[in-house]
Amino acid sequence: xxxxxxxxxxxxxxxxxxxxxxxxxxxxxxxxxxxxxxxxxxxxxxxxxxxxxxxxxxxxxxxxxxxxxxxxxxxxxxxxxxxxxxxxxxxxxxxxxxxxxxxxxxxxxxxxxxxxxxx
Amino acid sequence: xxxxxxxxxxxxxxxxxxxxxxxxxxxxxxxxxxxxxxxxxxxxxxxxxxxxxxxxxxxxxxxxxxxxxxxxxxxxxxxxxxxxxxxxxxxxxxxxxxxxxxxxxxxxxxxxxxxxxxxxxxxxxxxxxxxxxxxxxxxxxxxxxxxxxxxxxxxxxxxxxxxxxxxxxxxxxxxxxxxxxxxxxxxxxxxxxxxxxxxxxxxxxxxxx
Numbered sequence: 001x002x003x004x005x006x007x008x009x010x011x012x013x014x015x016x017x018x019x020x021x022x023x024x025x026x027x028x029x030x031x032x033x034x035x036x037x038x039x040x041x042x043x044x045x046x047x048x049x050x051x052x053x054x055x056x057x058x059x060x061x062x063x064x065x066x067x068x069x070x071x072x073x074x075x076x077x078x079x080x081x082x083x084x085x086x087x088x089x090x091x092x093x094x095x096x097x098x099x100x101x102x103x104x105x106x107x108x109x110x111x112x113x114x115x116x117x118x119x
Numbered sequence: 120x121x122x123x124x125x126x127x128x129x130x131x132x133x134x135x136x137x138x139x140x141x142x143x144x145x146x147x148x149x150x151x152x153x154x155x156x157x158x159x160x161x162x163x164x165x166x167x168x169x170x171x172x173x174x175x176x177x178x179x180x181x182x183x184x185x186x187x188x189x190x191x192x193x194x195x196x197x198x199x200x201x202x203x204x205x206x207x208x209x210x211x212x213x214x215x216x217x218x219x220x221x222x223x224x225x226x227x228x229x230x231x232x233x234x235x236x237x238x239x240x241x242x243x244x245x246x247x248x249x250x251x252x253x254x255x256x257x258x259x260x261x262x263x264x265x266x267x268x269x270x271x272x273x274x275x276x277x278x279x280x281x282x283x284x285x286x287x288x289x290x291x292x293x294x295x296x297x298x299x300x301x302x303x304x305x306x307x308x309x310x311x312x313x314x315x316x317x318x319x320x321x322x323x324x325x326x327x328x
Binding site for chain 2: 003004006007008010012031033055056075077078079080
């Protein structure tokens with residue numbers, strides 16, 4: 001397995017994304033190529049899981065779009081991610097927030113973690 | 120045939136320039152030691168015999184030990200002959216490295232032994248559909264092979280009839296795998312797609328002619 005780790009160290013460029021966790025609200029700016037045109041699409045939602053390690057590490061973002069739940073899995077090492085913005089820290093007690101799938105409306109909210117103001 | 124002996128490390132995925140995620144296999148290919156050089160004069164054909172992997176001395180026969188000593192190397196786990204090897208001109212006892220034979224973008228064939236699947240029925244082994252219905256009075260035969268053939272003539276089952284049996288553990292060649300990346304210092308080569316065998320299994324990489 002060390003050889004696979006080595007391969008990813010060589011081939012995965014270092015990206016500095018904000019250090020987000022499950023429960024956080026983020027915006028992923030993702031590059032979309034249509035034919036020969038290129039545009040940036042923003043996907044805003046809650047991180048419900050972070051999975052894997054090394055070059056195959058991924059995170060799942062869930063949002064409610066027109067009343068329909070949409071989940072999208074992004075690889076951390078994807079070159080198509082141009083930027084990730086951390087909007088809110090969520091207060092959650094587990095690493096996988098799959099219980100959100102069964103909830104709708106106000107119940108599906110995640111409580112925001114209040115950060116201590118730096119003085 | 121130009122090629123090299125290697126060991127399957129495992130699978131992973133990498134991104135290419137276009138941002139596509141490509142599944143690939145990491146193989147530790149070589150370094151192989153030339154243990155014998157066959158020429159037209161001595162053997163009637165040209166070939167090069169190479170050894171790969173470390174074998175214990177106690178597991179190597181006296182005859183093989185002599186063969187390795189002649190090449191001036193340690194005992195090797197796997198020995199293989201590559202006919203009409205012409206990528207590099209090597210003499211007895213020299214090592215062949217991965218970057219001397221393959222380059223990024225090359226097409227290679229991978230030969231290995233598939234994972235053993237044990238005794239499998241016709242649905243898994245030959246892709247039979249099974250008997251689709253559980254109704255119409257049927258039971259217990261959802262994955263059955265169906266008819267064996269005609270009745271009183273020939274009164275037997277023809278040879279080669281596809282039935283259940285041992286599956287896997289076969290020598291298989293996967294053709295036309297693209298070389299994505301080579302790390303010569305680590306003897307690693309990345310090929311697109313899957314190759315037969317479990318992680319750690321021996322694999323023969325052949326360069327496409």
